[in-house]
Amino acid sequence: QSVLTQPPSVSAAPGQKVTISCFGSSSNIGNNFVSWYQQLPGTAPKLLIYDSNKRPSGIPDRFSGSKSGTSATLGITGLQTGDEADYYCGTWDSGLSAVVFGGGTKLTVL
Amino acid sequence: EVQLLESGGGLVQPGGSLRLSCAASGFTFTSYAMSWVRQAPGKGLEWVSAISGTGGSTYYADSVKGRFTISRDNSKNTLYLQMNSLRADDTAIYYCARDRVVVVTAALDYWGQGTLVTVSS
Numbered sequence: 001q002s003v004l005t006q007p008p009s010v011s012a013a014p015g016q017k018v019t020i021s022c023f024g025s026s027s028n029i030g031n032n033f034v035s036w037y038q039q040l041p042g043t044a045p046k047l048l049i050y051d052s053n054k055r056p057s058g059i060p061d062r063f064s065g066s067k068s069g070t071s072a073t074l075g076i077t078g079l080q081t082g083d084e085a086d087y088y089c090g091t092w093d094s095g096l097s098a099v100v101f102g103g104g105t106k107l108t109v110l
Numbered sequence: 111e112v113q114l115l116e117s118g119g120g121l122v123q124p125g126g127s128l129r130l131s132c133a134a135s136g137f138t139f140t141s142y143a144m145s146w147v148r149q150a151p152g153k154g155l156e157w158v159s160a161i162s163g164t165g166g167s168t169y170y171a172d173s174v175k176g177r178f179t180i181s182r183d184n185s186k187n188t189l190y191l192q193m194n195s196l197r198a199d200d201t202a203i204y205y206c207a208r209d210r211v212v213v214v215t216a217a218l219d220y221w222g223q224g225t226l227v228t229v230s231s
Contacts, residue, residue: 002154032215032216033215033216033217034216035215035216035217035218037155037218039155044205044221044222044223044224045147045155045205045207045218045221046221047217047218047219050210050217050219051217056219086154088154088155090155090157090216090218091216092214092215092216096172097169098157098169098170098171098172099145099157099160099169099214099215099216100157100216101147101154101155101156101157101216102154103154104154104155
């Protein structure tokens with residue numbers, strides 16, 4: 001059972017927009033920055049968003065992040081078939097003194 | 111170019127030990143915290159352990175506390191994970207990852223390719 005809760009799967013058509021939610025608590029998302037990762041099949045995870053809403057260089061602005069209270073959201077616009085991957089949220093948990101991840105969300109681009 | 115190269119994975123019997131290494135290059139190693147993250151076959155990411163840039167602060171997941179030890183040799187730009195009392199549920203790909211800053215956060219901006227650890231008799 002993951003500390004952060006994500007939907008197991010989401011789907012949308014090419015060109016459309018999708019959002020992936022991540023729910024936590026005051027000990028993690030509520031008081032710390034959130035990161036988001038993309039993991040393509042057979043590869044290592046890749047940082048998409050850090051500090052809840054910042055993009056590392058090279059990440060297209062189709063990817064966005066937001067945080068409100070104890071939840072965070074990853075948004076992806078202009079969906080492409082190449083966006084099909086598993087997406088994970090992560091943050092620091094002050095109560096556990098540990099990094100925690102969500103269980104992951106599989107994105108299918110129909 | 112930032113590079114992280116893990117090594118040391120393999121097949122080990124339950125109760126056995128293994129030491130993973132992660133050779134870092136392309137950045138000032140002491141300026142960044144480092145983490146180990148694992149992924150069991152077909153499962154999600156599980157953070158295992160992290161260490162600050164100086165090595166003065168270490169953190170562990172409850173699932174490995176008391177069995178695994180993280181360390182770093184800043185003179186060799188190398189991160190380690192000593193794994194003892196291994197169990198079948200430790201079977202996973204183990205990734206080495208760099209944090210964006212010197213203290214431990216969850217913003218891991220560079221990852222190695224991973225090394226597979228299989229615990230089985």
